[in-house]
Amino acid sequence: MTDSQLICIIEDEQDLALLVEDYLINHGYQCIQFQRGDTADTWLSSHQPDLILLDLMLPGMDGLQICKNQQARNNTPIIMMTAKVEEIDRLLGLELGADDYICKPFSPREMVARVKAVLRRSQNQHIHTPIATSESAVILNEQSLEVMVFGQSIELTSIEFKLFALLHANPGRIFSRQYILDNLYQDYRVVGDRTVDSHIKKLRKKLNSAKDDIELIRSVYGSGYKYDPP
Numbered sequence: 275m276t277d278s279q280l281i282c283i284i285e286d287e288q289d290l291a292l293l294v295e296d297y298l299i300n301h302g303y304q305c306i307q308f309q310r311g312d313t314a315d316t317w318l319s320s321h322q323p324d325l326i327l328l329d330l331m332l333p334g335m336d337g338l339q340i341c342k343n344q345q346a347r348n349n350t351p352i353i354m355m356t357a358k359v360e361e362i363d364r365l366l367g368l369e370l371g372a373d374d375y376i377c378k379p380f381s382p383r384e385m386v387a388r389v390k391a392v393l394r395r396s397q398n399q400h401i402h403t404p405i406a407t408s409e410s411a412v413i414l415n416e417q418s419l420e421v422m423v424f425g426q427s428i429e430l431t432s433i434e435f436k437l438f439a440l441l442h443a444n445p446g447r448i449f450s451r452q453y454i455l456d457n458l459y460q461d462y463r464v465v466g467d468r469t470v471d472s473h474i475k476k477l478r479k480k481l482n483s484a485k486d487d488i489e490l491i492r493s494v495y496g497s498g499y500k501y502d503p504p
Contacts, residue, residue: 279393280304282323284314284340285355286332290378294327297382298389311335315343322348325393327385328372330356341372351396353388355380395457411504412490414439423484424504433458434477437470441491441501450498474499 281298285291286309295305306323308314312334318326326344330337341352354375373392376385413422419435421428430438436458441449451470458470474491481490485504492502 279324280306281389282306282308282314282318282326284308284311284326284332284337285329286310287329293382294385297386301386301390303389309333311337311340315340318344318350319347322350324350325389325396326350326352327389328352328354330354330358349396351392353392391456412442414442421481423481423490426484428480428484430477430480433473434480437473438477438481438491438501441499445501445503448494448497448500454498470499 279302281303283291283294283298283305285294285307288309291307291309295307298305306317308317309332311332314332315335318340328337328340332340337354337356341354344350344352351373354372355378356375357378373395374388376388411424414420414435415422416435416439419430419432421430421435421438437454440454440457441447454470474493478489478491482488488504490502490504492500494500
């Protein structure tokens with residue numbers, strides 16, 4: 275439910291901040307606003323919202339520094355808002371830990387859609403975190419993007435790891451290709467069903483290298499894919 279989710283808006287353009295807040299409140303979110311970067315950073319040092327909408331250029335402390343400070347504190351998802359369209363600014367923001375960015379001027383509806391998407395991904399990541407024990411046949415290590423299958427370490431790409439983590443966290447649940455696409459890609463690129471099929475094929479090959487007589491990922495005709503625990 276969105277009514278318990280708090281969005282922190284850090285934006286020095288008051289009219290824009292109020293517009294963003296109005297749209298978010300209308301979609302059931304709670305909001306708190308800051309016009310100065312240093313004031314926001316002080317508040318964030320003792321509070322944890324569900325998501326931060328962060329302007330790049332701010333008085334007191336810029337958005338990149340806030341993003342860097344916040345990532346050192348916790349994993350609160352961050353969407354950067356910027357009028358600077360140079361690629362280096364976008365990449366730098368994402369490298370510091372931002373989950374997404376949106377360029378000004380932007381549609382409030384697009385902003386709300388991105389907020390929902392980032393929150394959904396964040397919630398899924400919390401669900402994905404497995405409790406690993408020495409007896410587990412399959413153990414995921416998010417930090418190293420590795421999967422231990424019957425004691426054998428298998429290195430995965432970032433996308434392969436996210437895909438397997440989604441399936442692994444929900445044994446037996448069938449995920450459609452569209453759901454997988456919506457939850458795997460953060461950069462809004464245009465991809466299709468064949469992309470998912472290709473990742474599944476590569477992932478299966480890697481997993482089977484540890485133990486080829488089991489099938490951890492099963493296809494469900496006409497529906498999608500599911501994780502079948504060994």
